[in-house]
Amino acid sequence: MQRIVFEQSRNQEEQRALISAIGIILNLGQLLVLEAYEVENSKARENHYKEIKEEVRRKISLISEEFLK
Numbered sequence: 001m002q003r004i005v006f007e008q009s010r011n012q013e014e015q016r017a018l019i020s021a022i023g024i025i026l027n028l029g030q031l032l033v034l035e036a037y038e039v040e041n042s043k044a045r046e047n048h049y050k051e052i053k054e055e056v057r058r059k060i061s062l063i064s065e066e067f068l069k
């Protein structure tokens with residue numbers, strides 16, 4: 001990308017501005033990917049927590065039934 005910027009623009013100030021803009025766009029892309037990963041990771045942890053919670057409830061219920069017998 002830098003090569004294209006240097007080939008297409010002869011003005012150094014314009015080149016710096018274009019390279020800076022490219023960097024900002026790439027950083028934004030990385031930020032969006034990271035945010036999506038964090039959302040998915042959070043959902044996975046929440047689902048895992050729900051599964052564990054349900055398993056604990058089930059075991060407590062089984063133990064309670066044993067005591068009532």
